[in-house]
Amino acid sequence: xxxxxxxxxxxxxxxxxxxxxxxxxxxxxxxxxxxxxxxxxxxxxxxxxxxxxxxxxxxxxxxxxxxxxxxxxxxxxxxxxxxxxxxxxxxxxxxxxxxxxxxxxxxxxxxxxxxxxxxxxxxxxxxxxxxxxxxxxxxxxxxxxxxxxxxxxx
Numbered sequence: 001x002x003x004x005x006x007x008x009x010x011x012x013x014x015x016x017x018x019x020x021x022x023x024x025x026x027x028x029x030x031x032x033x034x035x036x037x038x039x040x041x042x043x044x045x046x047x048x049x050x051x052x053x054x055x056x057x058x059x060x061x062x063x064x065x066x067x068x069x070x071x072x073x074x075x076x077x078x079x080x081x082x083x084x085x086x087x088x089x090x091x092x093x094x095x096x097x098x099x100x101x102x103x104x105x106x107x108x109x110x111x112x113x114x115x116x117x118x119x120x121x122x123x124x125x126x127x128x129x130x131x132x133x134x135x136x137x138x139x140x141x142x143x144x145x146x147x148x149x150x151x152x153x154x
Contacts, residue, residue, distance in 0.1 A: 001045075001047060001048055001049065002043065002044065002045065002048040002049075002139065003048065003049050003050075003051070003139070003140040003141065003142060003144070003145040004039070004044065004048060004049070004050045004051070004068075004137060004138065004139060004140055005050070005051040005053050005062075005128055005137070005138045005139075005140050006028065006050050006051070006052060006053060006066070006102065006136065006137050007053045007054075007055040007136045007137070008052070008053070008054065008055065008136075009054070009055055009056045009057065010054045010057050010063070011057070013026070014054065014063065015052045015054070015063035015064040015066075015104075016063075018052065018066060018102065018103075018104050019064075019104045021104075023103070024103055024104035025069055025101050025102065025103040025104075026101065026102055026103075027075070027099050027100075027101050027102075028040065028099045028100055028101070028102050029075045029076070029077050029085065029099050030075070030077055030084075030085045031075070031097065031099065031136060031137065032085060032087075032097065033135060033136060033137075035135060036135050036136050036137040037096075037097055037098055039137045039138075039139065040072050040098055040099055040100050040137065041072045041098040042072075043139070044068045044072065044100050045068060045071075046068055046069060046070060046071060047067060047068065048067065048068040049065060049066075049067055049105065049145065050065065050066040050067060050068065050102060050105070051065065051140060051145065051148055052064050052065065052066045052102075053128075054111075055136075059111065059113050059114075060113070060114045061111050061112045061113040061114045061115075061116070061117065062108065062111065062112040062117075062148055062152060063108070063111055064104070064105075064106065064107050064108050064152075065105040065106040065107075065108065065149070066102045066103060066104055066105050067102070067103050067105040068100050068101070068102065068103075069100075069101045069102065069103035070100050070101035071100070072098045072099065072100050073098060073099065073100075074092070074095035074097065074098055074099075075095070075097040075098060075099040077097075078090040078095060078096060078097045079091075079092060079095075085097075108149070108152030108153060109152060109153050109154070110152060111152070112148055112151045112152045116151055117129060117148065117151075120147060120151065122143070122144075122147045123144055123147055123148070126140070126141075126144050127139065127140075
């Protein structure tokens, strides 16, 4: 099993929004960064656990836990000329962008703010906390996941 951190702006799509969806599942569409796409397409597996992270908000941080609930498949927004994620170079025969479905897994007792992550000695090497790291999807080690889950459970 792998662990991931996936960022979403809560005013666009929040952890609470995920919990309200039918079957508490949502396709993670609109990713237009090649490295993040590659993580979803090449590395994510059904059952992997996700730290659902709220970004670009008053108090960024981990809002809850989700899981990968599908194999990767082409992101349909790349083909929709009305979508902000339309890509004229993508075709159904040769799609450029992929996604996975994400499903609610577990609430945390409380939100884990970025400020707490930054001051936790056990998370010093975490990719999220490295200067200049702005990827929307990041791998997380098992040890980092356990530390963050514990922070959200206290």
